[in-house]
Amino acid sequence: MSSIVAVGSLAFDSIETPFGSVGKILGGSANHFSLSASYFSPVKCISVVGEDYPKEHLDYLKSKNIDLSGVSVSKGKTFHWSGRYGYDLHEATTLDTQLNVFEHFSPEVPSSYQDSPFLFLGNILPSLQEKVLKNLPKTRFIALDTMNFWIQSQKEALIQVLNKVHCLIINEAELRQLTQSHNVVKAAEIVRSWGPHLVVVKRGEYGALLFNQTETFSLPGLPLSEVKDPTGAGDSFAGGFLGYLASCGQTSPDKKTLRQAVVYGSVMASFIVEDFGCNQLLRLSKDQIDKRFQHFRELTSFN
Amino acid sequence: MSSIVAVGSLAFDSIETPFGSVGKILGGSANHFSLSASYFSPVKCISVVGEDYPKEHLDYLKSKNIDLSGVSVSKGKTFHWSGRYGYDLHEATTLDTQLNVFEHFSPEVPSSYQDSPFLFLGNILPSLQEKVLKNLPKTRFIALDTMNFWIQSQKEALIQVLNKVHCLIINEAELRQLTQSHNVVKAAEIVRSWGPHLVVVKRGEYGALLFNQTETFSLPGLPLSEVKDPTGAGDSFAGGFLGYLASCGQTSPDKKTLRQAVVYGSVMASFIVEDFGCNQLLRLSKDQIDKRFQHFRELTSFN
Numbered sequence: 001m002s003s004i005v006a007v008g009s010l011a012f013d014s015i016e017t018p019f020g021s022v023g024k025i026l027g028g029s030a031n032h033f034s035l036s037a038s039y040f041s042p043v044k045c046i047s048v049v050g051e052d053y054p055k056e057h058l059d060y061l062k063s064k065n066i067d068l069s070g071v072s073v074s075k076g077k078t079f080h081w082s083g084r085y086g087y088d089l090h091e092a093t094t095l096d097t098q099l100n101v102f103e104h105f106s107p108e109v110p111s112s113y114q115d116s117p118f119l120f121l122g123n124i125l126p127s128l129q130e131k132v133l134k135n136l137p138k139t140r141f142i143a144l145d146t147m148n149f150w151i152q153s154q155k156e157a158l159i160q161v162l163n164k165v166h167c168l169i170i171n172e173a174e175l176r177q178l179t180q181s182h183n184v185v186k187a188a189e190i191v192r193s194w195g196p197h198l199v200v201v202k203r204g205e206y207g208a209l210l211f212n213q214t215e216t217f218s219l220p221g222l223p224l225s226e227v228k229d230p231t232g233a234g235d236s237f238a239g240g241f242l243g244y245l246a247s248c249g250q251t252s253p254d255k256k257t258l259r260q261a262v263v264y265g266s267v268m269a270s271f272i273v274e275d276f277g278c279n280q281l282l283r284l285s286k287d288q289i290d291k292r293f294q295h296f297r298e299l300t301s302f303n
Numbered sequence: 304m305s306s307i308v309a310v311g312s313l314a315f316d317s318i319e320t321p322f323g324s325v326g327k328i329l330g331g332s333a334n335h336f337s338l339s340a341s342y343f344s345p346v347k348c349i350s351v352v353g354e355d356y357p358k359e360h361l362d363y364l365k366s367k368n369i370d371l372s373g374v375s376v377s378k379g380k381t382f383h384w385s386g387r388y389g390y391d392l393h394e395a396t397t398l399d400t401q402l403n404v405f406e407h408f409s410p411e412v413p414s415s416y417q418d419s420p421f422l423f424l425g426n427i428l429p430s431l432q433e434k435v436l437k438n439l440p441k442t443r444f445i446a447l448d449t450m451n452f453w454i455q456s457q458k459e460a461l462i463q464v465l466n467k468v469h470c471l472i473i474n475e476a477e478l479r480q481l482t483q484s485h486n487v488v489k490a491a492e493i494v495r496s497w498g499p500h501l502v503v504v505k506r507g508e509y510g511a512l513l514f515n516q517t518e519t520f521s522l523p524g525l526p527l528s529e530v531k532d533p534t535g536a537g538d539s540f541a542g543g544f545l546g547y548l549a550s551c552g553q554t555s556p557d558k559k560t561l562r563q564a565v566v567y568g569s570v571m572a573s574f575i576v577e578d579f580g581c582n583q584l585l586r587l588s589k590d591q592i593d594k595r596f597q598h599f600r601e602l603t604s605f606n
Binding site: 224 | 390391485486487488489506508509510512518519520521522523524525526527528530559562563565566600601602603604605606
C-alpha cells in the first residue's frame, strides 16, 4: 500500500441547497480528498488553516492515518466559502469567498513526504500546484483537479502544469470550457495532446468517463433517492480514485485497476452527496464501501 | 420471433443543427421506430401519409418486413415538422408544425394485426393511443412514448392510458415534468404507482435508466466524436428495445433480456444521431449492430 501526498484547502463551507442549509461546516478540497482516500491508503496532507480551525478535527484526521506535517496553522481565520445550489445541484453560485489565511498560502513540502509515489494536486492556483510538483521529484503518478475560476484567469499557467501530470480529473462543463470543445471525446483528445495520458471526466449524477490513448470507460451515476449537497463530491471522487490506485501500488495502473478506481471514486462521491459537508465521510465502514461497489456492479451489468 | 404493432407519425422533417441543416427529409416516430425495430422483428405499422409522401419509401419499408396495411394515404399533404437544435442537442425548438393529414388522423387497426403480442404507442394524442390499445385486446406487452406537449395539454388522458400499459419510455426532462419530481428515482416510483411496472428513462448522451419494482439498470451513452442530429433517437431507442424483446418472444421479459433490450435500444439510438434523419437506419447491417453491442460491453465492463 502506497501513500498519497495531497495539496488543497482546509476550509469552512456555508451551503444552501433546496434541501436545507448549513453554516461553517468543515470543507475544502484537501479535507474531502483526504478523508475519502484514507479509507484506502495513507495520506500526507499539505494545506493551511487559521487559528479558528477546530483542533478536534485535526486530531480526527490524524487518527485516520492522514499525516498533517505539511499543514501549517497561520495567524488569522480559516478560508471560508459560501455557496448556493438550485434543484439540479450541478453548479454552485458562490455567495462569498473569504480567503483569509489561504490568501498567502505557499505550500511547503516536508521531507517526510518525499517518498510518496502518488500526488494529488487539488484545486488551487496553478502556480502553487506547480511548486508542489517541483518539490516532489520522485512522485510517479500525479493527478490534478482544477475549476472554472482558474481556467478563466490562469489558463496558460494551468496548461503548463498539465504538461507535467499524468491524469486530469475535471468536471464536464469545465472540460468544455478548458478546451473550447463541446464534444467530450474531442475535448479529452485535446487535453491528452497537452500532456496527461489519462482524462477522468466527472459528470455529477450522470457518472464518470475515463479516457486513455486506447480506450474509453464509462460508468453511470448511482441513482439516489436522497441527494442533499454535492459539495466535495469531486474531491471525494478523486480520493476514492487515487486511494484505490495507491492501495494497489500501481503507478502505471492496468486497465482493470483504472476502471475499478473510477468505480471506487464514484462510490465515495455517491456517499458524500447524501448528507451535508463531509458528514458521510466521517462514519463510513469499509464494508459499506465494498457493498456499494457491488451495487455499481449490479446496476451496470447486462450479462 | 414475434411481431410488433406500432402507431405513430410518418412525416417530413426540416432540421437545423450547428452541424448542418436539411429540408423535408423522412421522419416521424413510426418511421424511426419501424426502421429500427425491423432489424430485430417484423413490424406492423399504423399511420397516415399525404399524397406527397414518396411511394419509393413506402416500398422500402415493405421490403424491410414492415407491414403497411394500417397506413392510409389521405388526400392532402404529409405532416411536416421543422425544428432547430443548439450545441447541446438536448432539446429542439419547434420552428413550424404543419399537421396536414395528421390533423384528422384516426388510427384504424387491420384485423391482420390482432395477433401481435407487442404494441408500441408512439408519441401521438393520448386518446388515439387509447383507441389503438382498445382495438388490440390481445397484446401482451404495451410500451408508450409521449412528449412535453401532451404532458402539458393532456395530462389526465395520458395518465388514464398509462394505467393500461406495461412500460413507459420517456426522456428525463419529460419524466420530471410529468411527475413534478426532480429526483428521477422518486419520479419513476410515481409513474409505477400509475400502472406501468417498467419505466425506461432516456437521457440523451448520458444513456438510459430502467426501473422495475425490484431493481434499477443504468447504461451510459456511447461517447461519440460526431453527433449531427438527435431527431428520432428516442424512437430508434424504442425500436431497438421492443424489437429485441419481440425477437426473444418475451412478453414477460426476464432481467437479462430487459437489460440487453436497453443496450440494443441504445445501440440503435447511437447510430441514428451520427447522421441526419433516418439515413443511418437505411444502411445498417446486423453485424454492425452486434459489434456496437459489444462496444457497449467493452465501454462499461470493470471486471
